[in-house]
Amino acid sequence: MVDLAPSGVTLGPLDDIVGYLLRRAQIAVFEDFGRRFEALDLTPAQFSTLVVIAETPGLRQSDVAAALGVQPPNFVALINEMERRGLVERLRSGEDRRAYALRLSKAGAALLGRARDAQAEQEQAIRTLIGEPERRRLMQTLRRLSGI
Amino acid sequence: MVDLAPSGVTLGPLDDIVGYLLRRAQIAVFEDFGRRFEALDLTPAQFSTLVVIAETPGLRQSDVAAALGVQPPNFVALINEMERRGLVERLRSGEDRRAYALRLSKAGAALLGRARDAQAEQEQAIRTLIGEPERRRLMQTLRRLSGI
DNA sequence: TATTGTTATACTCTATAACTATA
DNA sequence: TATAGTTATAGAGTATAACAATA
Numbered sequence: 001m002v003d004l005a006p007s008g009v010t011l012g013p014l015d016d017i018v019g020y021l022l023r024r025a026q027i028a029v030f031e032d033f034g035r036r037f038e039a040l041d042l043t044p045a046q047f048s049t050l051v052v053i054a055e056t057p058g059l060r061q062s063d064v065a066a067a068l069g070v071q072p073p074n075f076v077a078l079i080n081e082m083e084r085r086g087l088v089e090r091l092r093s094g095e096d097r098r099a100y101a102l103r104l105s106k107a108g109a110a111l112l113g114r115a116r117d118a119q120a121e122q123e124q125a126i127r128t129l130i131g132e133p134e135r136r137r138l139m140q141t142l143r144r145l146s147g148i
Numbered sequence: 149m150v151d152l153a154p155s156g157v158t159l160g161p162l163d164d165i166v167g168y169l170l171r172r173a174q175i176a177v178f179e180d181f182g183r184r185f186e187a188l189d190l191t192p193a194q195f196s197t198l199v200v201i202a203e204t205p206g207l208r209q210s211d212v213a214a215a216l217g218v219q220p221p222n223f224v225a226l227i228n229e230m231e232r233r234g235l236v237e238r239l240r241s242g243e244d245r246r247a248y249a250l251r252l253s254k255a256g257a258a259l260l261g262r263a264r265d266a267q268a269e270q271e272q273a274i275r276t277l278i279g280e281p282e283r284r285r286l287m288q289t290l291r292r293l294s295g296i
Numbered sequence: 297t298a299t300t301g302t303t304a305t306a307c308t309c310t311a312t313a314a315c316t317a318t319a
Numbered sequence: 320t321a322t323a324g325t326t327a328t329a330g331a332g333t334a335t336a337a338c339a340a341t342a
Contacts, residue, residue: 009204021290044167051162058150069175137289220311
């Protein structure tokens with residue numbers, strides 16, 4: 001006969017561990033992203049791909065994949081889908097005919113415009129929650145933490 | 149004939165998006181965790197499970213799973229593996245014979261001790277990187293961000 | 297020989313439906 | 320009829336090996 005503990009669970013020490021809190025916050029923010037981007041039908045990976053291509057049109061697939069930390073084989077399916085939807089164009093390079101130069105289509109640029117708006121709204125929600133000075137401070141700290 | 153852009157990729161606006169920086173920092177911190185916990189053979193999910201059970205011995209599986217945000221079916225395999233390794237004990241409850249009361253074994257408590265040391269070292273590395281006041285401020289902000 | 301993009305594949309995480317044994 | 324734990328399964332995300340075309 002063993003007794004069960006009453007179900008009032010406490011996370012205890014977990015609530016003072018940066019990695020744990022980082023994970024929980026990341027999940028919450030990504031779920032919020034999912035709700036905001038549902039109508040646009042864009043995942044975080046697709047959104048960041050559009051942003052990088054818009055920033056530097058003509059990049060090779062491998063450069064974009066490396067910048068985003070995606071393995072080249074996994075990036076193929078991601079670009080296939082966005083090309084199928086008419087958001088991204090693959091253009092064979094004249095200099096190196098193995099490589100594609102990636103560009104946004106008109107539709108891709110238009111969708112990215114709407115996506116940036118949705119993204120700005122999320123950033124505004126974060127500002128409302130923690131304040132702008134704290135948001136800037138958080139971003140600075142997160143950049144440093146990436147170098148652990 | 150299409151020109152490729154020179155491969156100097158810039159992430160552009162992504163570097164000012166909290167969600168993106170959160171994800172990058174979380175990946176970096178979890179990779180660091182992976183290196184530190186390699187010898188202990190513990191994943192973040194296993195470590196947090198040990199912590200919660202140690203904090204409140206006798207909890208049911210479903211309570212621990214809910215506290216950690218793991219679906220009950222996925223939690224079964226996690227507990228199976230830790231029971232197989234002799235770290236966790238499943239004890240049939242007398243009050244409710246459907247439920248298990250979870251406890252750490254001696255070996256589980258010992259391994260958790262070593263894991264807490266490894267975890268404290270990671271926390272110290274973070275202190276070295278960003279300073280203790282900033283670490284406390286970060287944790288507070290992350291807790292608030294989880295409520296987005 | 298090396299590199300770009302690709303295919304095939306496998307492994308981890310996560311989510312849902314449906315079962316069993318108890319309540 | 321409902322709940323605790325379980326099984327089966329399917330979908331993402333991520334990783335590596337090996338190939339064709341081109342350099």
